[in-house]
Amino acid sequence: xxxxxxxxxxxxxxxxxxxxxxxxxxxxxxxxxxxxxxxxxxxxxxxxxxxxxxxxxxxxxxxxxxxxxxxxxxxxxxxxxxxxxxxxxxxxxxxxxxxxxxx
Amino acid sequence: xxxxxxxxxxxxxxxxxxxxxxxxxxxxxxxxxxxxxxxxxxxxxxxxxxxxxxxxxxxxxxxxxxxxxxxxxxxxxxxxxxxxxxxxxxxxxxxxxxxxxxxxxxxxxxxxxxxxxxxxxxxxxxxxxxxxxxxxxxxxxxxxxxxxxxxxxxxxxxxxxxxxxxxxxxxxxxxxxxxxxxxxxxxxxxxxxxxxxxxxxxxxxxxxxxxxxxxxxxxxxxxxxxxx
Numbered sequence: 001x002x003x004x005x006x007x008x009x010x011x012x013x014x015x016x017x018x019x020x021x022x023x024x025x026x027x028x029x030x031x032x033x034x035x036x037x038x039x040x041x042x043x044x045x046x047x048x049x050x051x052x053x054x055x056x057x058x059x060x061x062x063x064x065x066x067x068x069x070x071x072x073x074x075x076x077x078x079x080x081x082x083x084x085x086x087x088x089x090x091x092x093x094x095x096x097x098x099x100x101x102x103x
Numbered sequence: 104x105x106x107x108x109x110x111x112x113x114x115x116x117x118x119x120x121x122x123x124x125x126x127x128x129x130x131x132x133x134x135x136x137x138x139x140x141x142x143x144x145x146x147x148x149x150x151x152x153x154x155x156x157x158x159x160x161x162x163x164x165x166x167x168x169x170x171x172x173x174x175x176x177x178x179x180x181x182x183x184x185x186x187x188x189x190x191x192x193x194x195x196x197x198x199x200x201x202x203x204x205x206x207x208x209x210x211x212x213x214x215x216x217x218x219x220x221x222x223x224x225x226x227x228x229x230x231x232x233x234x235x236x237x238x239x240x241x242x243x244x245x246x247x248x249x250x251x252x253x254x255x256x257x258x259x260x261x262x263x264x265x266x267x268x269x270x271x272x273x274x275x276x277x278x279x280x281x282x283x284x285x286x287x288x289x290x291x292x293x294x295x296x297x298x299x300x301x302x303x304x305x306x307x308x309x310x311x312x313x314x315x316x317x318x319x320x321x322x323x324x325x326x327x328x329x330x331x
Contacts, residue, residue: 052157052232055224059240064317067247071324 007047014040027073034069038062152298153229161234162302166276166291173272173312180269180316183323202252210252217245225310229299235272235306239313246318250325257318265315272312275305 017037024030038061045054144156144164151159161169221241228234246256257265279301280291288294293301 050232052224052234052237055233055237056240059237059244060317063244064240064247064321067251068321068324071321 010040010044010047014044027077028070031066031069031073035062035066038066150295150298152293152295152300152302155228155230155232157232158228158234158302162305163293163298166279166293166305169309170273170276170280170291173276173309176313176316177269177273180319183320206252210248210254214245214248217241217248221245221310221314225306226303228306229303235309236313238306238310240317242310242314243317243321246314247321250318250322255322257315257322260315265319268311268315269319270312271308272316275308279305 014037017033017040021030021033021037024033039058041061042054042058045051045057144160147164148154148156148159151163153159153163218241221238224233224241225235225238226233228238249256250258260268276291279293283292284290286294
C-alpha cells in the first residue's frame with residue numbers, strides 16, 4: 001500500500017516541520033520551515049480530496065503568509081535589540097529589497 | 104533563556120497540553136458521520152443554482168458564514184490601512200532598482216499563468232472545486248510577485264477605487280441580502296431561478312475584494328519596510 005506509506009511520511013514530515021518551525025532560534029529559518037510546512041499541508045489537503053482547500057493553503061498559507069513573515073523577519077532582524085541570531089537573518093535577506101535601509 | 108522564564112514555560116506547556124486534551128476530547132466525541140446533513144444538501148442541490156456542493160454551501164445554504172468571513176478580511180485590511188503610513192506607493196517608487204534575473208523571469212512566467220488560473224477556478228467554481236477564495240488568492244499571489252519586482256499593483260489603483268474594491272465582497276452580500284428582504288424572502292435567500300447568476304456575481308465581487316485585500320496587506324507591509 002504505497003498510498004498509506006505516502007500519507008505516513010507526509011504526517012511525519014508535517015509534525016517534524018511544525019516542531020522545527022516552533023523551536024528554531026533563527027527567524028529566517030523558522031519562516032522557511034513554515035513555508036515548507038504550508039506546501040506539505042497543501043499536499044495533505046490534496047490527499048484528503050479537497051483540491052480547493054489545497055489551492056488556498058498553498059497560495060495564502062505558504063505563499064502570502066510566507067512572504068509577509070519574510071518581510072517581518074527582515075525588519076525584526078534589523079532591530080539591534082533583537083538578541084537572537086541577527087547575523088543569520090540579515091545574511092539571508094541581505095538588504096536586497098531596500099537599498100535605502102540600514103546596511 | 105533566563106532562569107525566571109522556566110516556570111512560565113512550564114505553565115505554557117501545561118496550558119497547551121490541557122488545550123490539546125480538550126481538542127482531542129472534542130474530536131473524539133463528535134458523532135461518527137453527518138449522514139442526514141449530507142442528504143439534506145443533496146436534496147436541496149437542485150434548487151441551489153449550481154452543481155458543486157461546496158459552492159452551493161458556501162454561497163447558497165451558508166452564505167451568511169461566507170459574508171462574515173469576508174467581513175473579517177475587510178476589518179483586517181482597514182485596520183492595517185489605518186495603522187500604516189499615508190503613502191503606500193513606496194512599492195512602486197522603488198521600481199528603478201535592479202531586479203534579479205530569476206525574479207524578473209519568474210514574474211514573466213508566473214503572473215500570466217496565475218491570472219489565467221484565477222479566471223479558470225472562478226468560473227469552474229459552479230461545477231467543480233474552485234471559487235472566489237481560490238481565484239482571489241491566486242490573483243493576490245500574482246500581485247505579490249509584481250510588488251516584489253517593484254511594479255506595484257494595488258498601489259496604482261486610486262484610493263477611492265481601492266476602497267471600493269475592498270468592500271466589494273461585503274457589498275455584494277449586502278445587495279443580495281437587502282434585495283431578498285425587500286422581496287419578502289429570507290436574508291440572503293437567493294431566488295432559485297436566478298441563483299446561479301447571483302452566485303457568480305457574488306463570487307466575482309468576492310474575488311475582487313479578496314485579491315485587492317490580500318495584496319493591500321502585503322503592499323502595506325512593504326511600505327512600512329521601505330520607510331525604515
